[in-house]
Amino acid sequence: MATDITPAAADRRRGWSDPVAERPIARAILIGIALSFLALVLVIPLVAVFTEALRNGLGAALAALREPDALAAIKLTLLVAAIAVPLNLVFGVAAAWAIAKFEFKGKAFLITLIDLPFSVSPVIAGLIYILLFGAGSVLGPYLQSYGVQILFAVPGIVLATIFVTFPFVARELIPLMQDQGTGEEEAAISLGANGWQTFWRVTLPNIKWGLLYGVLLCNARAMGEFGAVSVISGRLRGQTNTMPLHVEILYNEYNFSAAFAVASLLALLALVTLVLKALLELRYSRDSVGH
């Protein structure tokens, strides 16, 4: 019946089509390509990881995780993330604030600098620290004489992880804060709020979703980092092995089921992060349209 025709259908009947909408066939092909690509490179491997881990049963997988070296790797990974993520949170907020709300010389340079870890291979990041703190450097032996061990120890791993993950929070916040401008902060100080009150009551609530999002991404990367950490850690089993490194070692030892068990745990962490991120995005977009 004519009364059932949607406006779009009516437009089409009149020979009018939305200039930016693809034709149905094109759309089906595009979606098909995207989906099969995703299945091929993401879903199938992920499923494979879990099936491989559970090949000898859930008990065996759990036992592999309870093994002392695996436990040590899990603990170390959590410790590194627990140090690197808060530091990068503070750094990211400070950098984003400076860039978005103040005018100063060298601003463009600072933005480029923040992006550096994205453009430099993590292996090189690791090597930089070897150069800085290694036996041939000035700093390394000096610190060593005070009993401070950076390389092949937790401090080095934390440093490398911070380097690799520091753009996440700042990158997330800069456009958000630039978009919001300084109006609300000026309003707050004109009403008598000091800097601290302005930050906690006005700035932070306005960026909280973006900040959480950045922290999640930062955390995911901190736990999963392989290259930089592998260069700097010395891979001392039970001491400086993080989860990704431990997976590789187990794998090289043909201990497949244990390798996949640890890998599944990492993958699980990633999946949880993704779900949280999706939830946040939902919240985020709703917040920007209305409450």
Next chain:
Amino acid sequence: MELRIDKVRKEFDRFPALHETSLDIRSGELIALLGPSGSGKTTLLRLIAGLEQPTDGAIFFGDEDASHRSVQDRNVGFVFQHYALFRHMTVLDNIAFGLNVRPAAIRPPKREIERRVLELLDLVQLPGLEKRYPNQLSGGQRQRVALARALAIEPRVLLLDEPFGALDAQVRKGLRKWLREIHDQTGHTTVFVTHDQEEALELADRVVVMSQGRIEQVGTADDIYDRPTSPFVFSFIGESNALPIRIETGQAWLADRPLGIDVSGEADGPATLYFRPQDIEILTDPPGGGLAGPVAAQRRVAGTRHLELEIGGDRTRVEIEVPADYPIGETGRVAFKPKRWRLYRNDGASGN
């Protein structure tokens, strides 16, 4: 609270946004800063608030030099051009903000704060909206919340940057009257910025006309409209015509034609004649004096008609106001002479 702006100057990276400026604002006065965009109005307002530091000069609140006081200490109510409401807070929390951030010793109890907020919401005629968020309000309502928020801290002066700039004409008119009422009720010394002359002339006790980072004139609506002290003010306020003329032998001349206006006491030399379209007298039988020219265009303006005439050898266009039913003769020429006018010398001196 009296305000005194004393030889204040402001540069941004060497760019002079405000040249040396002095201005006295009386206690309880409602004053308008009027000028085209970029004339330094916002800069002056932000200097008073302490949101900008002057490059030079001082700002006095009463007898006290406030120049080195921080924004927080100045206790000014600032209403921002785009309101700058806290988007994640309810209307209630927005208005209560200034009280909530006070040090515990001088912070009113929670109950009292809430009572004051509800009272302010009544004052700005928004009762019952305290639970809303800013994005659930119309532009006019946000404007009122911004004002209530500024009033909540019992400011010594109230500063408003283009308070009605983002609103449509109908709402503007209503809010204009309402702002005047609020001002009369609360008695705050109030400075507001606008680029709308009608708003400034209608609302303010005195108007400060600004151009290119300078104050051109300070005065009442009558001063500004009837006795503009510079060509800029004359042409910025209302409609106006400018005609380059010459003073010689006690007469004003356009080329070789005497204008027939009384310029006795004016020194000889070139000058510019300014007059408004409605301040003219039509000459039916030109006795060789006055201004005349063919009608180049005409338009209906409410109850009257405006004619554009081409005057003199270089066909300078002037606009005059005539009755809507004014008959234009066969020749298509109209002759007139200005009844009220001002002469500005090319060196800036003025007279009439």
